[in-house]
Amino acid sequence: xxxxxxxxxxxxxxxxxxxxxxxxxxxxxxxxxxxxxxxxxxxxxxxxxxxxxxxxxxxxxxxxxxxxxxxxxxxxxxxxxxxxxxxxxxxxxxxxxxxxxxxxxxxxxxxxxxxxxxxxxxxxxxxxxxxxxxxxxxxxxxxxxxxxxxxxxxxxxxxxxxxxxxxxxxxxxxxxx
Amino acid sequence: xxxxxxxxxxxxxxxxxxxxxxxxxxxxxxxxxxxxxxxxxxxxxxxxxxxxxxxxxxxxxxxxxxxxxxxxxxxxxxxxxxxxxxxxxxxxxxxxxxxxxxxxxxxxxxxxxxxxxxxxxxxxxxxxxxxxxxxxxxxxxxxxxxxxxxxxxxxxxxxxxxxxxxxxxxxxxxxxxxxxxxxxxxxxxxxxxxxxxxxxxxxxxxxxxxxxxxxxxxxxxxxxxxxxxxxxxxxxxxxxxxxxxxxxxxxxxxxxxxxxxxxxxxxxxxxxxxxxxxxxxxxxxxxxxxxxxxxxxxxxxxxxxxxxxxxxxxxxxxxxxxxxxxxxxxxxxxxxxxxxxxxxxxxxxxxxxxxxxxxxxxxxxxxxxxxxxxxxxxxxxxxxxxxxxxxxxxxxxxxxxxxxxxxxxxxxxxxxxxxxxxxxxxxxxxxxxxxxxxxxxxxxxxxxxxxxxxxxxxxxxxxxxxxx
Numbered sequence: 001x002x003x004x005x006x007x008x009x010x011x012x013x014x015x016x017x018x019x020x021x022x023x024x025x026x027x028x029x030x031x032x033x034x035x036x037x038x039x040x041x042x043x044x045x046x047x048x049x050x051x052x053x054x055x056x057x058x059x060x061x062x063x064x065x066x067x068x069x070x071x072x073x074x075x076x077x078x079x080x081x082x083x084x085x086x087x088x089x090x091x092x093x094x095x096x097x098x099x100x101x102x103x104x105x106x107x108x109x110x111x112x113x114x115x116x117x118x119x120x121x122x123x124x125x126x127x128x129x130x131x132x133x134x135x136x137x138x139x140x141x142x143x144x145x146x147x148x149x150x151x152x153x154x155x156x157x158x159x160x161x162x163x164x165x166x167x168x169x170x171x172x173x174x175x176x177x
Numbered sequence: 178x179x180x181x182x183x184x185x186x187x188x189x190x191x192x193x194x195x196x197x198x199x200x201x202x203x204x205x206x207x208x209x210x211x212x213x214x215x216x217x218x219x220x221x222x223x224x225x226x227x228x229x230x231x232x233x234x235x236x237x238x239x240x241x242x243x244x245x246x247x248x249x250x251x252x253x254x255x256x257x258x259x260x261x262x263x264x265x266x267x268x269x270x271x272x273x274x275x276x277x278x279x280x281x282x283x284x285x286x287x288x289x290x291x292x293x294x295x296x297x298x299x300x301x302x303x304x305x306x307x308x309x310x311x312x313x314x315x316x317x318x319x320x321x322x323x324x325x326x327x328x329x330x331x332x333x334x335x336x337x338x339x340x341x342x343x344x345x346x347x348x349x350x351x352x353x354x355x356x357x358x359x360x361x362x363x364x365x366x367x368x369x370x371x372x373x374x375x376x377x378x379x380x381x382x383x384x385x386x387x388x389x390x391x392x393x394x395x396x397x398x399x400x401x402x403x404x405x406x407x408x409x410x411x412x413x414x415x416x417x418x419x420x421x422x423x424x425x426x427x428x429x430x431x432x433x434x435x436x437x438x439x440x441x442x443x444x445x446x447x448x449x450x451x452x453x454x455x456x457x458x459x460x461x462x463x464x465x466x467x468x469x470x471x472x473x474x475x476x477x478x479x480x481x482x483x484x485x486x487x488x489x490x491x492x493x494x495x496x497x498x499x500x501x502x503x504x505x506x507x508x509x510x511x512x513x514x515x516x517x518x519x520x521x522x523x524x525x526x527x528x529x530x531x532x533x534x535x536x537x538x539x540x541x542x543x544x545x546x547x548x549x550x551x552x553x554x555x556x557x558x559x560x561x562x563x564x565x566x567x568x569x570x571x572x573x574x575x576x577x578x579x580x581x582x583x584x585x586x587x588x589x590x591x592x593x594x595x596x597x598x599x600x601x602x603x604x605x606x607x608x609x610x611x612x613x614x615x616x617x618x619x620x621x622x623x624x625x626x627x628x629x630x631x632x633x634x635x636x637x638x639x640x641x642x643x644x645x
Contacts, residue, residue, distance in 0.1 A: 015633060022399075035399040038203060038374070039629040045403040052400070055407045077331055077339035084341075096343035099426055103351040106419045110359040110412055114366050117408035121401045123369075124393035131396065137377040139397050140370070142203035 006129035006177045007033075007149035008160050009136070010169035015041055018144035021167040022047035025148060028163060032152035036130060036145040058116040059109050066108025070101040132176045147175065196293040197631050198475030206476075206628045210621045211378045213471050224470055225614060232610035239604025242597055243318065251321055253597040260580040260592040265319040267572040268602050270427060271455065272312035272609075273353065274448075274568060276360070277420055278456020279305025283363060284416035287409075292634065293484055295627035296476045300467070301460050302364040303622070307612035308459070309357045311605040316349070318601075345429040352426040359419055363412050369395050370405075370626045424449045431575065437518045438579035441506065447499030451568055454492035454538075457485050458564035463613065465554050467622070476623050479552050486551035489564065493542040496571075500535065514584070526591060527578040530570050537567025 012018045015037070022035055022044050035044045071094075078084075079091035118124075130136060130147060139145050146169075148160055157174075164172045197206075246253055256263040279301035286294035317326045329350045331340050340347045372392035379385045395401070428448035431439040461482070468477045507515040522531050541563035544550040551557070577592045616622065 036397045037399065037402065038207070038397060039370075039626040039633065040402040040406050041399075041633070042406075044399045048399060050400055050403055052404055052407075055404050056411070059408075059411050073331055074342040078342050082337070082339040093343055099345075099348040099422070099429075100342060100351045102422060103348075103355040103419075106415050106422075107355040107358060110355075110362055110415050113408040113411045113415070114362045117366070117404045118393065120404055121398075123395065123401075124390075126389075126394050128394060128396055130398075140374045140377045140395075141207045 004177055005150050005157075006132070006175040007147045007152075007155070008157070008164055008172055009130070009133040009145055009147045009175045010164040010167065010172045011133075011135060012144040012146065012167075012169050015144055017168060018146060019043045019047055021146050021164075021169070024167060025146065025163075029154050030148050030152050030160075032149040032155075034130075034147050034149070036136070036139040036147070038140050038142060038144075052120070054120060055113065055116050059113045062112030063105050063109035066105040067101055069108070070104035071097060074100060129175055129177055134171070134173050143170070194478075194480045195635055196296065196478060196480060197628065197635055198478060201475060201632055203629050203632060206632060207374055207378065207625050209472075210476070210623050210625050210628070211375055213617075214375065214619060214621055215379050215384065221618070222470070225618060229611065229614045229618075232607055232614055235604060235607025236611050237607070238600060239607045242601040242604050243314075245597060246318060246601070247323065251319065253595060255592055255594040255598055257590055257592065259583050259588050259590055260577055262319075262576050262580060263592055264594055264598040264602055265315045267569065267576055268605065269312050269315035269319075270448075270572045271569050272308045272315070272605065273356075273427065274424065274452030274455045275459045276305040276308035276312065276356075276456065277424060277449070277452035278460050279303070279308075280356075280360060280363075280416050280420040281453050281456065282460070283367075284413040284420065287413045288417060292631055293481055295631050296478075296481055296623055297460065297464065297485075298627070299364070299367060299620075299624040300464060300622050301456075302360065302367070303613060303616045303620075304456075304460060304463065305360050306357070306364060307609045307616075308456075309353070309360065310612065311609050313353060313357065314605070314608075345426065345433050348426045349430060352423045356419060356423045359412070359416055363416060366405075366409065366412065367624055367627075368620060369393060370397065371621050371624065373397065374625050375621065421449055424452045436579050437514060437582070437584060438522065438575065441503055443499055443502050443506075447496060447502075450492045450495035450499065451571060454489060454496055455565060455568035457489040457492065458561040458568075461485055461489070461557055462561040462565070465558055467617065469554075471617075471622075473623065476628060482554070482557065483548070483551045486545050486557060486560075489561075490542055490545040493538060493545075493564065497535075497539045500539070518579075521582050522574065522578055525578070525582060527574060527581070530574050530578065534567050534570040534574055537563045537570065541567070 010021065012021060018035060018037065019041065022033070025033055026047055026049060033048065035048065037044060074097040075092065078093075078097075083091050085091075130139075130145075133145065133147070135143065136145065146164070148155060148164065150157075154160075161172055254263055254265065256265075279298075282294050282301040283298040283305075287298075317323050320326060328334075329340060329347070331342075340350075369392055372388045373395035375388040376385055376392050379388060425445035425448065428444040432441070432444040434440065464477060464485075465482070468474060504519055507519040522528070541560055544556065545560065550560075581592055582589050
């Protein structure tokens with residue numbers, strides 16, 4: 001007992017069992033928990049009441065900055081720094097600048113979408129305590145896990161274990177830090 | 178609540194054909210797809226080794242053709258004045274069009290909630306990447322001094338010059354590099370959770386290490402999936418207008434010029450349709466042999482093949498409509514030059530190419546109206562080859578046909594491709610196929626987690642049916 005544990009991990013066989021367990025854990029007042037699934041299941045993050053708009057906002061900001069970058073670049077390049085008088089045509093010919101503006105908007109937004117999901121998820125993360133759970137290699141294949149973390153204010157080793165065992169898991173195990 | 182889905186119109190309880198074979202589980206999906214990759218190098222299928230050997234050989238022919246070009250210059254090609262754009266630009270447009278099917282499958286079908294795309298999107302995206310790589314080389318090699326290709330990019334330089342941002346050729350640089358980069362990102366982000374599966378499935382420490390590193394430590398956390406799904410949908414939403422814009426901009430290379438036959442306003446939409454048309458032909462051409470060689474009939478079902486054939490038919494008919502509109506507008510305008518152009522296109526020096534293109538793109542796809550043909554693999558291969566040839570001829574007709582007979586009869590000149598034109602075109606298949614074969618060997622060619630989502634939905638439907 002000298003090492004504090006990371007949490008209690010319950011392993012489930014079916015996705016709907018996990019959805020039900022997550023809902024029950026949230027209803028019981030647990031907040032610091034996470035579910036691990038082989039594929040995205042919308043209902044699980046809904047059951048955890050997890051909402052994060054940050055990715056969308058970052059992408060919007062990146063898209064706008066891509067647009068501004070492209071317009072600035074083209075206006076400075078064609079009208080200010082290197083003006084070419086071709087038959088007296090206007091230097092600030094903005095309609096001709098739209099294709100590149102569009103492309104850079106998409107480019108910036110796309111890079112932001114990928115980078116923000118990686119950074120906000122804290123990846124790359126070579127070590128995580130969840131990997132210590134027995135049978136966890138099947139979390140990416142066909143098993144569904146729910147971990148209630150030990151830093152949850154309601155966490156109590158025996159009470160939480162009892163709570164999880166009532167949800168019909170395959171097994172409940174302590175996860176080392 | 179889920180009952181309404183399987184019930185068809187008028188309470189007909191006939192179940193839709195599923196997009197995944199019967200008897201699959203989450204585990205069997207993971208194992209069957211990842212085993213193709215995790216097989217010991219000594220047990221690599223003979224067919225793969227044979228194919229890869231040929232692909233690498235052709236890749237070396239490609240490098241040989243490029244080396245000769247770099248040493249002797251673009252004079253080795255058949256291009257001349259007025260036909261300054263020859264095979265290189267034809268091949269460029271042809272390859273990039275093929276890539277568009279990948280983005281259509283991965284992005285547009287995702288937004289339309291077409292679940293069947295889950296089985297083919299990874300493969301089609303890889304095809305996009307290698308097709309864009311092949312395409313991107315041609316305009317660079319056509320520059321004359323390809324080692325100065327970076328002059329196309331806007332950067333502060335000692336010449337004190339900027340690229341001409343009003344030129345469609347500069348738009349091309351931005352469109353294609355953005356397209357290549359976004360396609361790469363889309364493909365890579367889709368691979369992260371699958372790399373985690375490969376890491377957990379592999380027993381040997383070497384693949385375990387590499388797949389572990391590539392997965393970035395993905396552990397399938399619900400919070401991570403939530404952000405991941407948001408980003409994935411956003412990327413699909415961004416790629417959808419992007420793919421339309423890329424081929425539209427390529428069509429503007431022609432359409433904003435004054436060359437006869439290059440400036441109809443129908444160009445952007447019909448270029449995009451033609452790109453998707455050629456792309457689906459290539460997906461079918463690659464997917465049919467791969468699915469039988471690797472026994473993927475459970476995941477890429479006849480229903481998938483049927484759907485792809487339908488899209489090919491629909492886009493093909495749009496393309497044919499484009500040809501007819503062009504001819505009709507010429508007659509409707511009554512403009513002398515337009516009529517001369519049609520006369521030249523139909524019966525001129527390259528008239529044979531026009532009629533061949535009508536045959537390959539218009540006539541050959543008509544059997545696809547019949548369901549029996551859409552589910553007949555040899556027939557589909559033949560039709561797909563016809564479409565690939567037809568779409569290549571389309572660009573030949575547009576580029577060579579128009580350039581060789583300009584407004585000024587005194588400058589008319591025919592175009593004769595040389596040995597090096599053919600060799601370089603042939604060589605790009607080496608680049609394309611060696612890339613595709615390497616991809617099949619080291620990465621799961623079907624998106625495992627999306628197949629599991631498909632299975633999850635099928636299971637839910639089945640349960641709802643049983644309850645009903």
